[in-house]
Amino acid sequence: MTTPIFMNVNTSAPTPKVVMSYGMGEDSTAILLRWLEDPTSRDFDLTDLAVVTAMTGDEWESTRTVVEAHILPRMAAAGVRFIQAARSRRHVTKAGDGVVVLSDSRAPTRLHLEGDYTLWREMAEAGTIPQSGGARTCSVHSKGDVLDPIIAKITRGHSYRHVLGFEAGELRRAAKDETYNTASRTGEYPLIEWEWYRDDAIDYTRSIIGTSPGRSACFYCPFSLGNKASRAHMLTRYAAEPAIAARTLLMEHLALALNPAQGLIGGKRLIDLIRTEAMTGVLDAWEDLLGSQRHAIYEVRRIISARGGDPDVAGNVQRSLRLRCTGTREMLQDVLDRLAADGAAKGVTAAITGDDGIMRLYQHQRAATFPTIERFFVVAPALAPTKERAGFDERWAAFVNDTGPAAAA
Numbered sequence: 001m002t003t004p005i006f007m008n009v010n011t012s013a014p015t016p017k018v019v020m021s022y023g024m025g026e027d028s029t030a031i032l033l034r035w036l037e038d039p040t041s042r043d044f045d046l047t048d049l050a051v052v053t054a055m056t057g058d059e060w061e062s063t064r065t066v067v068e069a070h071i072l073p074r075m076a077a078a079g080v081r082f083i084q085a086a087r088s089r090r091h092v093t094k095a096g097d098g099v100v101v102l103s104d105s106r107a108p109t110r111l112h113l114e115g116d117y118t119l120w121r122e123m124a125e126a127g128t129i130p131q132s133g134g135a136r137t138c139s140v141h142s143k144g145d146v147l148d149p150i151i152a153k154i155t156r157g158h159s160y161r162h163v164l165g166f167e168a169g170e171l172r173r174a175a176k177d178e179t180y181n182t183a184s185r186t187g188e189y190p191l192i193e194w195e196w197y198r199d200d201a202i203d204y205t206r207s208i209i210g211t212s213p214g215r216s217a218c219f220y221c222p223f224s225l226g227n228k229a230s231r232a233h234m235l236t237r238y239a240a241e242p243a244i245a246a247r248t249l250l251m252e253h254l255a256l257a258l259n260p261a262q263g264l265i266g267g268k269r270l271i272d273l274i275r276t277e278a279m280t281g282v283l284d285a286w287e288d289l290l291g292s293q294r295h296a297i298y299e300v301r302r303i304i305s306a307r308g309g310d311p312d313v314a315g316n317v318q319r320s321l322r323l324r325c326t327g328t329r330e331m332l333q334d335v336l337d338r339l340a341a342d343g344a345a346k347g348v349t350a351a352i353t354g355d356d357g358i359m360r361l362y363q364h365q366r367a368a369t370f371p372t373i374e375r376f377f378v379v380a381p382a383l384a385p386t387k388e389r390a391g392f393d394e395r396w397a398a399f400v401n402d403t404g405p406a407a408a409a
């Protein structure tokens, strides 16, 4: 059980002059390590440093292995303050409500990689994946929103230097971060100052500890999967950690079942790539995990508006998700197959198996123009609870008289 922020941050600790956001990846690890190993690389005392990390709960186990074996012991030996935090299921506010502090210690021994309310859990309960178009809202919610109130709490309005691990090739990110400077906060980017690119950071870390923590990211990160080089790195890690890969595929599978457009690789499916690459260890772990899941028949309804009234452009989407019944995958697929045969005989439904191999039983298929609606039934892991905004039924009824196989399911 974790404790709310204001009960767990050490408020009697000296106010830090330097706060480092530690993402546990190659870049920020190199900075921390150099500061610990080489006092000439910094112009402050380590007692003035606070290192803060927000746990999404979904980092790679290999990150834990390296950080616990090589970084935490050095931090503890130097007495560096390390605050580990995460978001809880509660809504996170600027004042820190909803944030949990997992550890605040100058002698850290354990990485609380498990977080609290993990991003994976949040996504699965919403039946979706982190959205890779536009801003990284998942990162803002899981990391930025968690760290901001903690930093405010420990710096108490005093001036501080906020260190981030942007490497020499990330000048634009640094320039953007500088726009967040305030009268008390000044962003600093040591790797850019040292003119270190990521390879320099990795080389340095390897020269000191003989290994590297690898790239830091959630194990299902669509931004990493969308990048060719990062994707290759992810596939290597999946091969080494098939259970993690299986959890990634479970998230994707549920999101796909509820929305065929939800693939983790920029809309394309990770499962297809895993099959193409013939990653049998991952596929075996995935089949085992899927087979162990309690499943549900979901009823999915969407009302898709026309953007700006233009019938050719999709606008806002409202979704209603209902669990009709739960059981084993085989049993429920059997039920859905029978409903499909019955509905086809009456000419009221269409069973469509997409190229994702998932059969969806449609009572309403979306039209090519907007506004439009869709309604289908599908078997998928029972991880997403029933969810529907107030008033959805009234809006739905405005489109159609709601009868059909729903009652039978």
Ligand code: SF4
Pocket: 056, 119, 130, 136, 138, 139, 140, 142, 216, 217, 218, 220, 221, 222, 223, 224
């Ligand atoms: S690592 Fe990727 S999925 Fe995780 S919070 Fe950051 S952007 Fe989102």
